[in-house]
Amino acid sequence: MIDVLPIPLPWYVVGPLMGLTVAGLYMITNNHLGVSGAYVQMVDHARGRPIEPWRLWFLGGTFAGAALVALLGGYPQAGLGYGALGEYLSLPALILTLFSGGMLIGVGSRWAGACTSGHGLTGCATRSPGSMVAVATFMVSAVAFTFLLHLLTGGAL
């Protein structure tokens, strides 16, 4: 690990770059950038349904890109860490929480048709009405539930 990349980079650097990846993928391949779709391909493949391979290639790329950032700038959650939640919960409780929380993310993104990237970034960029409603809904839901957790844990989270 070499500390050459100060994480997080300023928003005015990463924000436009993130927007360029969304627009660039559309302009070159005509594909709508989204991450949850890649996991859907895995489930579809397991059921013998046809899949869109590009989504899995994209997902593999996100993995590599994050590994590159961890190499250049370090990653506080490397190993068994998980920030404040990791400090608050014991390891078995953390695993259980992340798995069940992950299931809610899976159910929700499959239900709504996309996630924070497919609706949040790309759907908003194509001015998709359903995406905008989904984004407003999960933002309100997430903020409200986070405040609830904050209260229930006595401010620990």
Added chain:
Amino acid sequence: MNRTNVICALFGIAFGFVFAAAGFNQYDVIHDMLLLQNFDPFLVMGSAVGTSTLILWLFERRRCQTLLGGRLELRRWAFERKHLTGGVVFGIGWAITGACPGTASTTLGGGSVMGIVLVMGIIAGIALRDLVVARQVVPMPEPMPEVSQP
């Protein structure tokens, strides 16, 4: 292995890189955003959407061809109830884990063991939702007459 897939992988690398560089694969960053104590992630999302909206709007208006995928066709979805119901469930999962699908793969990529747990949870959730939908669709009141099968 075709050209489009390789390009998608490269875009994945770029996306994973900026995603992690924004700190989006860190629980504390997302949690502080959802507690409305750190507005930088909102500024990242806002400037990302602003940039891509402008570019895609310009290219769509000029009826541009994409390099490899024919005429640019921006996908849009009309509002449906599922955007509300799915959105609420998604938001709760997001609040609990500080993670979304993009976070899961980049958490794993950063070298976190917990990334595996998140990925498995998400896949299980998608499979569960598919199962529920399949159950809702299967029992039809009037079955169509069977067509003779080979």
